[in-house]
Amino acid sequence: MKNQKEATPLINPGPENGDANKEVVKASPERWVIVIIMSVVSCMRSFVLAAFGLNNNVMAKYFNVEPWQIDWLSNVRALTMVLFCIPLLFILRRFSVKTSIVAVVGCSATSLTLASLAVSFRQGYFIAILGQVMSAFSTTIRIPLKSAIAAVWFPANEIAYAVGIMFIGRALGKATGAVVASHLGSISDSPSIIRMRLLAVFGSFAIATWTVLVFVVLFIKPRPKHPPSIAQAKVLQLQELQESTSLKEELIQFKNVQLKLLTNVHFLTAWFARITIDSVPRFTTTLLSSILQANFSKKGNTSVDGGFMIMGLCLMSIVGSFSAGPLLSITGRYKASVAVSTGLASVSCVLGIAGLAVTSTSLVYASQILLGLFVGLASVSVTELIVQVTYPTRITDAFVFNVIGVGIMLVVQTTIARLLLEKFGPIAPFTLELFCLLLATCLLPFMKMPFYRQEAAASTTENQ
Template structure:
């Protein structure tokens, strides 16, 4: 009798644990087996979980690909005064070289997400490398005062390429890395974007000088563009040789469930559309989406107008502007790596996001104050503080969103986030560009801080229901209970 009572209690415990998943996504119900015996059998017999050493080499290659694209974003705008003088164009045209990165995202985010979801990581990274290579060779041909339009064509190609890059870190991490290192891998993937931004801030001012003669400036442009083109060509070859769609065995049980779901689906365009619709019905995700969009809109505007703002207080300070951008992004790399490790250990996504956004707001206020002191040291210190948090939020938000929306494809979740942040970035650059031109940089900074305060308020409203973690925790409990019943 005692043995039968014990078995009944154990079965009741397993059933109650299984019922906790009923509020996860309807899609998830297809992936998770209802009975305890089926769950145990699937976890133990069908799913072979394995991580591969080559994941670190592929991550390094991924970082290089994203960095090479990130370099291009502010390549012209960080030396706005030189670009205007050499090509004989207005500052607004220079702004468009940054803005094009945002404009192309909006109409192409759906096909890009479908492409990533259907064709996998190899096709995505090869396409990204090819786009980087083509865009950079266009720029080589543009190193002439009358050929700015060719450079803009290259910038357009590169802006389309970033569509299959910017949303990829969370997907890449999930495909190749285990559950206990996926946040770190995602943070390192975002690190590639930040590294590219850092190089984009510092290299153009160092390699393209404001010479008196335009021919000398043209030679600087040519050397810089040629260096980019050669490196992207080499990386394209490496990508074609070494990249693969996915490892033979999934690195985690959560990824195994997603693979099973993809095998059961038709991977059609309509399935991608349905996924987007499901995402847009999740209130907590939409709140995080608003926070991410506002914060990234502020950051995109900050980077685009950094040169113009610095020159207000530091005459001839285009090199200093690049150095400030470098400090912001390097601090972001450090912050992203630290936060990624912390998230892997604690899984405290909500409180981490709130702290990061509050500190970002404080950093922006300190940066505005430091400019008025005209102290190089204080500006560098404020920039480091700002970068340590505001760029870190990117990786935090991507992983947080994947947790909230599991088991929706990571590419769709990240794509929707990037699309909305792109939309807010476009609005921000247009709005703040006019504010700087007509009202000055003080009102510009006040508006940036005001929008960050909105992000702070909204961040408290995001749910802390982590669906991917719920699956992992439940499976562990079910395995422990099933193992106990066999003893």
């Protein structure tokens, strides 16, 4: 890092310097290429996760294991995120956004390669576990990286759109994976047919991801020539004015930031909402096939029904993510957007419970479609809310506890939901999901949130 003498002023407040500020604050067209890369890689990785999760019974038969062991292909990702997020994100905070992008794509490519190897023979379950560990590394870095890319590369009025587009990759991957996976294999198919189909899809994704990695290494810059917004320029100025620190000093700073976040009630409230919202679609993908099998086994192919339900959820989450962009840009109501969308997501859970109670596939379909819409809106909104209440803290620092929280929530929720399903039937897991969403919804209205990033941009505009 540069020392104070070398620092270059990036912000020149005052009307006489308005033109100068316009020249140093400029968006780069390269930003859209980066967003597309992140979305495509996330799409392929999420496809594989959906294929393992939704085809739970088929994968269990193929690998000759129990269904709960297939659940752990998801849970091992969550545990890996919990155990490794702090050292991983601390190391990466010392490097550029490009380095983090390379790490995300590289881990994804390795994960997809291991998944291809795992399905190539019936004893590949533990190789699939290793693939999920690498996928967890990729996800751990990607969770804060979405906001970091948006802040470093995008102007303020495009940040919500950029985050929304990066959510699309995961949603689209789950949507296509959910439907295609239900046709890649069924209980009645021979292992050789399942092997051939899975290997063709996973192998193609692995090759494509390695190709993307080469492109990123060769052509993506560490950061844009000019900061894209006044708020980002201020962050760069603060970083450049700091003295260079040793690894030990930076570790102390990192620890102090985390302790400060743990005493920040605004952050903790937004954090709880974030981990609750993010775990909902993951939990649904993992357990939905078992829930439908328990409740609708006499009504046809539950794997196909589950695939289309997850597809509907994920596609509608794309609509919700895109809706968040103009909504937040126009209103700036981050907290209200999260509270309303989580509240409506809770209503969709009630609809799903009703569908299971009266054995109506149509009602469960409707509940998943509405859940996707409101979860998509809530995911983008709560991500921006966390950035607002922690600015100008490094985004990678602010999202450490998000990674830990999502990992813990996913393991706990999936494990408890599986037990509830076996002991009390298919309605019980949906009730657990409803309880978590209602808890997040009820906490937000009573907390007044400061929007520090928004205030930083507004104060400079007023001074000009």
